Amino acid sequence: IGSITQWARQSGELLLTEKRSTALNLGEVESEFRASIAAILDQARELHNAHASDDDRAPGLAWGDQRDLLAEHGLVAPHLPTPWGIGASSLQQVIITEEFDKRPDVQRPSLGIAEWILPTILSHGTDTQRQRFAEPMLRGTERxxxxxxxxxxxxxxxxxxxxxxxxxxxxxxxxxxxxxxxxxxxxxxxxxxxxxxxxxxxxxxxxxxxxxxxxxxxxxxxxxxxxxxxxxxxxxxxx
Incomplete structure (x- = not known):
């Protein structure tokens, strides 16, 4: 079907000349859920995080009033079950991402490496460990x-x-x-x-x-x- 060099060159030319959208057109699917997320994020726009991330690779590690609001509404890690997240489905996670993307002035929080650690504590830790560690992780106050x-x-x-x-x-x-x-x-x-x-x-x-x-x-x-x-x-x- 042709040489590797030929196809590599054509792929490179396409990359320079064509732009392919990966956006999803969800229409009115989960419209009430989308409206509820939009309302929370609009409220978050009025707040700011007093403490910037100390890691340039992970600006989402910032913490303060804006992140606190998102944590209270389960939007720091929405895929987690309540009360830590909102048990968001795959479709709902896409909607949340789209709504964050519409509001670049709202810093989407990151758990950093705790993205893997927190679910382990929630699944296998004691009640005391869950109560002690989950909230500071979600609010970003403990690294x-x-x-x-x-x-x-x-x-x-x-x-x-x-x-x-x-x-x-x-x-x-x-x-x-x-x-x-x-x-x-x-x-x-x-x-x-x-x-x-x-x-x-x-x-x-x-x-x-x-x-x-x-x-x-x-x-x-x-x-x-x-x-x-x-x-x-x-x-x-x-x-």
Missing amino acids: WCQLFSEPGAGSDLASLSTRARKVDGGWLINGHKIWTSLADRAQYGAMLARTDPDAPKHRGISYFLIDMTSPGITVEPIRQASGHQDFNEVFFTDV
Whole structure:
């Protein structure tokens, strides 16, 4: 059907000369729902966030009155069940995105890495953990990081060697994590550690919620070739 070079050239020419719309024409589908979202976002336009994001890659980490209003109405993570979200269907999530797009002066909130951490806490945490952590995550007042990768266990996460040993009053953790975004600014972290060294490598691993101010935690920024320091190494010594 022709050479790769030929089709690559034609694809490139199309990219330069044609614009393809990915917009959906939903018409009057879910019109009442759309009107309710529009009303909330119009109200949010009258407010602002006093605290800008400290991560240029994620402006949605800003927090303040505007985000608080969106959190109160379940629009920070609308796909989550109530009371944290509104249990929005796939169609409703498209509508919410369209209404945000119409209002660029309303900053759409982001949970950052907590996008993965919060559902885990809601599904598998205790009532106390849900009450303690969900609202600050949604309002953006507590930053999180994800402590998974290690120097010898990146893509092969099951090879992690950070250990957590049961002791009186909790667990004692020793180990080394790497490529952790925002570890230097996060108040809490979600960490995987090996709790049963005798189990097969894909088992014997537990999920911990870590206070990043705990004694024994050392965070070392990784300076990249660009000069930026977007990632960190994190060392745990008898934490």
